[in-house]
Amino acid sequence: MVNPSDVQIKFIPGTAGYVLEDVPHFTDYLPHLPTYPNPLQDNPAYSVVKQYFVNVDDTVTQKVYFESDEVHACIVTCGGLCPGLNTVIREIVCGLHYMYGVNKILGIDGGYRGFYAKNTITLTPKVVDDIHKRGGTILGTSRGGHDTSKIVDSIQDRGINQEIRRRGLKVAVAGIPKTIDNDIPVIDKSFGFDTAVEEAQRAINAAHVEAESIENGIGLVKLMGRNSGFIAMYATLASRDVDCCLIPESPFYLEGRGGLYEFIEKRLKENGHMVIVIAEGAGQDLLSESLQSMDQQDASGNKLHQDVGLWLSHRIKENFGKKKMPINLKYIDPTYMIRAIPSNASDNVYCTLLAHSAIHGAMAGYTGFTVGPVNGRHAYIPFNRINEKQNKVVISDRMWARLLSSTNQPSFLNPRDIAEAKKEEQPATSLLDGENCEDTKVGN
Numbered sequence: 427m428v429n430p431s432d433v434q435i436k437f438i439p440g441t442a443g444y445v446l447e448d449v450p451h452f453t454d455y456l457p458h459l460p461t462y463p464n465p466l467q468d469n470p471a472y473s474v475v476k477q478y479f480v481n482v483d484d485t486v487t488q489k490v491y492f493e494s495d496e497v498h499a500c501i502v503t504c505g506g507l508c509p510g511l512n513t514v515i516r517e518i519v520c521g522l523h524y525m526y527g528v529n530k531i532l533g534i535d536g537g538y539r540g541f542y543a544k545n546t547i548t549l550t551p552k553v554v555d556d557i558h559k560r561g562g563t564i565l566g567t568s569r570g571g572h573d574t575s576k577i578v579d580s581i582q583d584r585g586i587n588q589e590i591r592r593r594g595l596k597v598a599v600a601g602i603p604k605t606i607d608n609d610i611p612v613i614d615k616s617f618g619f620d621t622a623v624e625e626a627q628r629a630i631n632a633a634h635v636e637a638e639s640i641e642n643g644i645g646l647v648k649l650m651g652r653n654s655g656f657i658a659m660y661a662t663l664a665s666r667d668v669d670c671c672l673i674p675e676s677p678f679y680l681e682g683r684g685g686l687y688e689f690i691e692k693r694l695k696e697n698g699h700m701v702i703v704i705a706e707g708a709g710q711d712l713l714s715e716s717l718q719s720m721d722q723q724d725a726s727g728n729k730l731h732q733d734v735g736l737w738l739s740h741r742i743k744e745n746f747g748k749k750k751m752p753i754n755l756k757y758i759d760p761t762y763m764i765r766a767i768p769s770n771a772s773d774n775v776y777c778t779l780l781a782h783s784a785i786h787g788a789m790a791g792y793t794g795f796t797v798g799p800v801n802g803r804h805a806y807i808p809f810n811r812i813n814e815k816q817n818k819v820v821i822s823d824r825m826w827a828r829l830l831s832s833t834n835q836p837s838f839l840n841p842r843d844i845a846e847a848k849k850e851e852q853p854a855t856s857l858l859d860g861e862n863c864e865d866t867k868v869g870n
Contacts, residue, residue, distance in 0.1 A: 613798030651705030
């Protein structure tokens, strides 16, 4: 057996700045593993039939590293809720069963802790048949609890096919990236994001109705976005009723010339009402100045933010109260309503593609990888590449410029801030407007 620490990661530089990185594979440290015929060779859906536009590039590998009868698979969901979790679970179970003939599939109950708490749920196509119509996750979830040693002990005890290189196990670990905030780097988009943007419209519409129905009405909506403002930005662009969008990547200030207070007063005098959308991570520096800083983290290690929406609503009321200018402000926080709904049609399709990609990769012997589209093509990506940093809105990019032209809000930035933002911006590699502005490192 090859010592896993001796395995060298291979890189292949490509055109236009791309870098293809080799995805970990069983043969890197278990070079003499037997292979087996792929059951999909007999599946007409994966045959090369030119009249149906299926060519060699669309077929799957001819050999797999597991026999169907020996596979003991498991699925675990972790972290916060996100639309589409149940769809992913369903498609993994049905994909393993119907495409590869796998019958032993377990669901780990309650997140990572379920591995060593011995809490499991037997999953079959019948059990998961209609779970995609429900929000949340049928397996339960939790934050933290990632004790790697205990988890691997449990994997060995149960014979679940996941890989830990240090022990030289023939076990495949495949991940499907989950965050409703869409802040995962490299991939084009995370599942649940489209649903979140669509559901956010209901809150924005309600805020708009409340605001325009009363004199000097202000509707304030707080949306998800701990460190990245993608939901707030796209929901604002989709709505067209929003007058101001505030996100973590674009600092703002309240008082003085060009500040938020001045813009609110100007918009109220022009239109008699306005709608503000703010991401939960925006303005945290302003909160720290006025409130006692809370340097606390949740069980996953995420910094706990204070409620910027509630804080901003109080500050706006206080400011216009001092000016003797009557306003009527309604604050709406739809966070948990959005997280808990089932995924929409677009995300359901996307979740199916992600689940099938993970299944094919694991059966082909790849491990320590996640799946997702990169510039429109589904790829296998080493775990470490999606943990390096977070994807953020580039405020010198076209999409943010489109938002500013839609809302006609000030940038709240001085020329020096804009220049610094452009210096920090990486060369664009995405085919669509450079939303993911970084060199893509993937393995196909």
